[in-house]
Amino acid sequence: MNTRNTLIKGTAFINGKEIKGRKTFDVINPATGEAVIGVADLNRTAIEKAITVSEAAWESWKLTEVAQRSNILKNWYNLIVKHKHEIAEIITLESGKPLEESKIEVDYGSSFISWFAEEAYRTYGDQIPSPNRGKQIITIRQPVGVAAAITPWNFPLAMVTRKIAPALAAGCTIILKPASQTPLTAIAVAHLAKEAGLPNGVFNVITGKDSAEIGKILSTSPIVRKLSFTGSTGVGKTLMEQAASTIKKVSFELGGNAPFLVFDDADIEAAVRGAIAAKFRNAGQTCVAPNRFLVQDAIFDRFAEAITQAVQKLKVGNGLDKHVKVGPLINQNGLKKVQHHVSDALKKGARILTGAEHLEGLFYAPTVLADVPPNALMAKEETFGPIVALYRFQTEEDGIRMANDTEFGLAAYFYSQDVKRCWRVADALASGMVGINEGAISNAVAPFGGIKQSGLGREGSKYGMDEFTELKYLCFGL
Ligand SMILES: NC(=O)C1=CN([C@@H]2O[C@H](COP(=O)(O)OP(=O)(O)OC[C@H]3O[C@@H](n4cnc5c(N)ncnc54)[C@H](O)[C@@H]3O)[C@@H](O)[C@H]2O)C=CC1
Ligand SMILES: O=C(O)[C@H](O)CS(=O)(=O)O
Secondary structure: OOOOOOOOOOOEEEOOEEEOOOEEEEEEOOOOOOEEEEEEEOOHHHHHHHHHHHHHHHHHHOOOOHHHHHHHHHHHHHHHHHOHHHHHHHHHHHHOOOHHHHHHHHHHHHHHHHHHHHHHHHOOOEEEOOOOOOEEEEEEEEEOOEEEEEOOOOOOOHHHHHHHHHHHHHOOEEEEEOOOOOOHHHHHHHHHHHHOOOOOOOEEEOOOOOHHHHHHHHHHOOOEEEEEEEOOHHHHHHHHHHHHHHOOEEEEEOOOOEEEEEOOOOOHHHHHHHHHHHHOHHHHOOOOOEEEEEEEHHHHHHHHHHHHHHHHOOOEOOOOOOOOOEOOOOOHHHHHHHHHHHHHHHHOOOEEEEOOOEEEOOEEOOEEEEOOOOOOHHHHOOOOOOEEEEEEEOOHHHHHHHHHOOOEEOEEEEEOOOHHHHHHHHHHOOOOEEEEOOOOOOOOOOOEOOEEOOEEOOEOOHHHHHHHEEEEEEEEEO
């Protein structure tokens, strides 16, 4: 463990206190296989206590003035910025992503806090013109109550602040269960939230190996009125079923299968830059990463050649090495899924242009496969790794049909310099977010979310407050 980094703590954080478990589980550095630190493996009693303290804290937190909530969020933002390098180091140690990416994630994750510190003042209601002179009709927005958040390992800070910041801004209290692979960043920023002036019990971090058990407790508790989940579609379905038992307000950011279309009128060099930015962030382990590259036939060979050259320049290694662009996969399951998808595609006729080999440990070579058949597993399932899978299409209609041929609908990207085509294609793509001649679309001011089996609701933007507030209608008889 890096003893110089005092923000690395293996305790859960409940009611403003560090909580040790009778048992612990190790957080493993995926680049080295070494344990970073042991983390509290909480039992049911501790998790139920987190719910109880959140309920108690809500009684006063819901009455706080917006200015107080906003100022605490601003203090929290400033503390995260002050500790940027320690937090970035923790992100890299527990997730494996390159340190430069971790620093960018600290900027991105903290931007949700500064954004919602202001959105707290803009949780507007309505004054609706009444059809009857004897009645005044207005609406107000109020905090939902005690919320629970369950987050994935791939963005140990951003996925946390994207939920915690709007919850606190709205006046909710919240219990966070971070991924067991990467809980350290969440624990660190919870301590900074207390230092920022957040009252005890308002933001609690519970840790444990048995995610299913913890999820069951949170999703079926009648005290928890809101569940916000980011992760795989399969787990999202389980949580949605469990939350139905108490009709919770839910929001889900789930899996993706993003298409990246390159039309014959595209700027090829720009498309390659956008493809690399979108695909190799976090070694391809992001839900908005392009999973299928659909290239119009006339420029297929040019694009294939150009992206292969760009991919071959990417340095693979330990994220603490400043020259590294592609880190390890998160664990053996992630590596096995990538290997299975690649071998399946090759068996079905795909061609290797570069890579397609396991290097060592959890490192996999950045890969380009050409002419991947539509019946390949990677055409339908999220690979979640550093694999560029190229597919050909003939007409614009073929490209859109192929792009939409998936149960997912989170992000989509396309490159074209024809403005009418841009409007036609953006309108036709079945996804919650579309990058048009742009590969980096995530931003705290924009509504992040998907359709179909990629989720429900939106995070970030002004819409992010809706997920943690209820709209109440008041009818005044005069
Ligand atoms: N739409 C989005 O914004 C994002 C989607 N994802 C998706 O998540 C997957 C990869 O991330 P993972 O962390 O492996 O996903 P995952 O779904 O396995 O885990 C996500 C979180 O859920 C917890 N969890 C696992 N099983 C659970 C259960 N039965 N009940 C309650 N909680 C449970 C995990 O401990 C973790 O905290 C990919 O499919 C990726 O596309 C990941 C990040 C963002
Ligand atoms: O896990 C993910 O892929 C994130 O939700 C995507 S982003 O918001 O960090 O781009």
